[in-house]
Amino acid sequence: MIESTCFHCGNDCGKTIINFDQKAFCCNGCKTVYDIFSSNDLSCYYDLQSAPGAIPETIEGKYDYLDTPNIIERLVEFDDGNTQIITLYIPHIHCSSCIWILENLHKLQSAISASQVNFPKKTVRITFNKELLSLKEAVTLLSAIGYEPYISLDDYSAKATQINRSLIYKLGIAGFAFGNVMFLSFPEYFEVKEYWLEQYKHVFRWLMFAFSLPVVLYAAQDYFVSAYKGLRSKLLNIDVPIALGILVLFIRSTTEIIFDLGTGFFDSLTGLVFFLLLGKFFQQKTYSFLSFERDYKSYFPIAVTRIAKVKQKKKRTEENIQVYDIKQGDRLLIRNEELIPVDAILIEGNAQIDYSFVTGESESVAKTSGEKLFAGGRQLSGAIEIEALKPVEQSYLTQLWSNDVFNKDKSASFTNLTDVISQYFTIAILCIAIVATMFWLFTDATKAINVFTAVLIIACPCALALARPFALGNILRIFGKRKFYLKNSDVIEQLAKADTIIFDKTGTITTDQKSSIEYQGLQLSVDEESLLKNTLRASNHPLSRSLYKILAGHNIYTLDEFQEHTGKGIEGKSAQNTIKIGSPGFVGKDHHSETLNTAVHISANNKYKGQYIFHNQYRKGIKKVFKTLSKTYNLFILSGDNEGEKAYLRQLLPKNIKLLFNQKPDDKLNYIHSLQQHQQQVIMVGDGLNDAGALAQSDVGIAISENVNVFSPACDAILDASQFENITKYLKISKNVIKIIKSSFVLSFLYNLIGLYYAVTGQLSPIIAAILMPLSSISIVLYVTVLTNISSRKLTSKK
Missing domain, CATH: 3.40.50.1000 (HAD superfamily/HAD-like)
Structure with missing residues (x-):
């Protein structure tokens, strides 16, 4: 056998090599795709990456449901009677060649005016003239060139998702205000008297007040809402001291500029909100192209072929209907590799059903006419006709989602580390503020209100609130890079x-693939093994295909007789030799095999030879x-x-x-x-x-x-x-990052102790608050980011 690699898809051509244009192809499908590309001046597709294509699989009638108007209406994004726009998910998108060919679809089909690929989401958005090209023809074109779309019931029933950009808007406003307030605060920081004249001082202070208003009233509103809900539920979450700190900062700063007592803490206020929102944004940035909330809709086709009888002509007609329209008693056509959408009775055809994604059983199951089939099974051997027993909502598969566990919100019952610590932190800060205020009331009453507000300001747990989102957000990013x-x-x-x-x-x-097959029994002769391989070649059973691949190379010839006994085995005959492959009883074995492993038994000329035992291939x-x-x-x-x-x-x-x-x-x-x-x-x-x-x-x-x-x-x-x-x-790594977060909490508490010392002793000044609060936030962010990077790098580099 001459080994050769397919120029289009890169697969081994095996014995079947198709030579075309001085290149080797594994099948006519790959050759046809190459011919299409080269004929349309798109052969650059192969220059961007070697063998980037996929073997095109076309099943007759597979996309007939895309001729149904109400299905098309639900799938397309835009339709003005002339132009249609649709976004399709293409699993095979994996390289620059894929992007290039999919964005040049207009060269293959002039009715397509534009096509744009979203590489992370593996989707292509196609704009085409519906008068010249139907949706079915567009999808068939994609399949013909090896980019078959994945269309499921979930796509059909999904509603338009609204993107929430409020956090981005709030972050932008807080960042803009923070930068401007810091700039307006510089003259007082450095006591630049020649520029800090009386006529400008009040203007600058009121400008800082104006910049802080949208930050407090809009950007920080989530913290006030969360704190209110927490208090109403008798829960001291992390947002309670944060909201209290923001409120005190704003009230005290406003009071100072109204009564000309100072410039206030607007810089610290806007900086605090900006860093908090930055942490929240970093934490929420996750993998939107993945779906974690899936149910049966993600796996079912959106339509199925129903067989109907015309009474007058006594003929059968086929029509495509929505899966939701299937009724009890409907006769359905299930093609090869299609999913069975409802519980049904097998009426006609040889059913070889793969239930691995429903029951967990790895072997496909043979079914005969009259037997029951369950929703979720995949037909592996040709087309079958079934009669629906129930509508799709009442099938066995959909009942897997009826359990109360699918309505349970795990996040609602989970209290994170920050919220646990914040309960004690909040109580401690309030106690310190009250005790310190009481002390100064009896010692120096003029400092009491300053001490109370200073404690709440400087002890605002911004570093505490930032440590967890930045650490965990960084780990989310690192884990995502490693799949x-x-x-x-x-x-x-x-x-x-x-x-x-x-x-x-x-x-x-x-x-998924079983590559470990062991033979136990008498040695097969060369002629017997050759007959065995040619008999297996004629069978489409998964075990037959697996066994066919591992047998040594033999000449291919046509059998004199071949018969497949559904649920039992297969039988082949050439000249005077016969061979049987299948269950123990079918091949004439006196007693059943003692092993519980999946096994295929062999007999030659009615003499039992042995068995091939299939072992799972472990990861x-x-x-x-x-x-x-x-x-x-x-x-x-x-x-x-x-x-x-x-x-x-x-x-x-x-x-x-x-x-x-x-x-x-x-x-x-x-x-x-x-x-x-x-x-x-x-x-x-x-x-x-x-x-x-x-x-x-x-x-x-x-x-x-x-x-x-x-x-x-x-x-x-x-x-x-x-x-x-x-x-x-x-x-x-997950355990290590929690240790890092806890150590950052200790560091944050040290910052707070330093700040509290100045606050309790009445020594707090604007310059100390302005420097200490942003410094603590930035240093905590750097601390957790660097340590999480080091921890993950060491672990992932080990062999």
């Missing part, structure tokens, strides 16, 4: 608190990961699979790990709930829809995903599958 995407900063604290980790098996600690570094985690955490594996891999896992993993198999989605959820009732903080690591309930119930749900943008259930974090072996490092 670990968190829903929000609270998840880092919850990761640090966890003491128990539960792993799903299929698709989580195992890879790289799994042994080291579990060995490291077992020293710190209680570890469990909950799997929907049978116990076939139990003995192997016992050898592979530490002995103290508890293994539970045959676990249904509800079993996993309930097991986690029972652990939480014993005060255990649980991290659940899963992948598919069958883990959705467990991920939602856990304190932190981490979804392992081969593609972080396409198929991951509702969760708190998404971990790229390639980074699985680094999960121990992420957990260790």
Whole structure:
């Protein structure tokens, strides 16, 4: 076999090499895409990156639903009767070549006037003339060149999202005011008498007052609202002393300029609000292109083909209907690789259903006519016809989301580290202010009010409030670079608190592909192995395809007879030789196999030969990961699979790990709930829809995903599958960053003690407040940023 790489997609061409234009292609699809690009003067596509393309897959009738007017209306962003605009998600976008070709679609189709790629979100926004090009034709064009859009029911039902830019506006106003107030304060800071004349002094002070008004009334309003709600709920959160400090700063500063007592603290006031908003902005900046709040709508197609009978002509017609319009008794056509949207009965065709994202069972299931099929399964072998038993809202899959756990807001029951400390901090500051004021009332009453306001001003916990958002925001950024995407900063604290980790098996600690196949039995002759491979070649069963790939190369020839017995096995005949592949009973084995592993049995000329046993392929570094985690955490594996891999896992993993198999989605959820009732903080690591309930119930749900943008259930974090072996490092960094935050709190308290000394002794001056407050904020930000960078760099550099 001459090994060659496809010029378009980079895949190994194998034995089937298609030569065209002095280049090698693995299939006619790749050759056709190359021909389209070169014919339209777009061959520069291949200059930007070697083999950037994907193998185009076209399934007849797949996009027929895009001819339905009410579906088109819900999908397109703009339609004036002539021009339509639509934004499509393209999973294959990965390099500069992709951007270049997608933004030059007008060269392939003149009806397209513009196309713009959003690379982080992997979307393309296409503007086209609907009179010359339909939406279906536009999507078909994208599929034909290897950029098939991903369109789901979630896209159809999603409402237009309103972008909240209020924080950006508030930050801009606070920054503008802070800069101008600092500039107007310079003459008094440095006592520049020749410029600080009587006629200008009041103008400058009232200008500073004017700049501070929008900061207090608009930019800082969230702190006042939060403090009010906290007090109303009898909770002293971090915003109570902040709001009190802002209010006292403004009132005292305003009083000073009204009665000509001084210039006030408008610089400290605007600087405080600016830095606080900057921290909040940094904290909220997360990965908007990822979806953490997913349900069944993210996985279902938006339409399906319904088969209807015309009574007069006694003919069958096909029509595309919305998934929500499916009714009990409707007959539906499910094509190869399509998802079954409702619970149904199989009417016609050979069904080979993959339920791995619903049940967790890794093997596909063969079904015969009359058997029940559940929503969420994916058909793997040709087209089938089914009869709906229920509408989409009542299917088994959608009922996975009916559990109360999906209505639970984890953030509502979680109190972060800052809020815990702020309760004691607020009480302490108020006590100090009251005691100091009482002391000065009896000692020197003229200083009492100054001391009271000075304590509240200088002890305003700006550094305390900034430490956590900047530290956790920086870690969010670092984790994101290393393909670990968190829903929000609270998840880092919850990761640090966890003491128990539960792993799903299929698709989580195992890879999607099974490459470990072991043969047990009598040696096959060359002719028998050749017949075996050619028989497997004619089958579309997943196990047949996996076994076909690992067999040695043999001449390809046409079988005299081939028959596939659904649910049992396949049979091939060439000349006088016959071979059977399938279940023990089908091949004539007297007794069933003792192993619980998935196995394919072989018999040649009615003589039993042996079996190919399929072992799960586990992720790289799994042994080291579990060995490291077992020293710190209680570890469990909950799997929907049978116990076939139990003995192997016992050898592979530490002995103290508890293994539970045959676990249904509800079993996993309930097991986690029972652990939480014993005060255990649980991290659940899963992948598919069958883990959705467990991920939602856990304190932190981490979804392992081969593609972080396409198929991951509702969760708190998404971990790229390639980074699985680094999960121990992420957990260790999370613990370290909490230690850094706590040390920054100590540093912040030292700042406050210094400031309180000046305040309580009545020595507070504008220059001290102006320098100390911004200095403490900036130094805390630098402290946590530098330390989090150092901590993560050391850990991630270890091999």
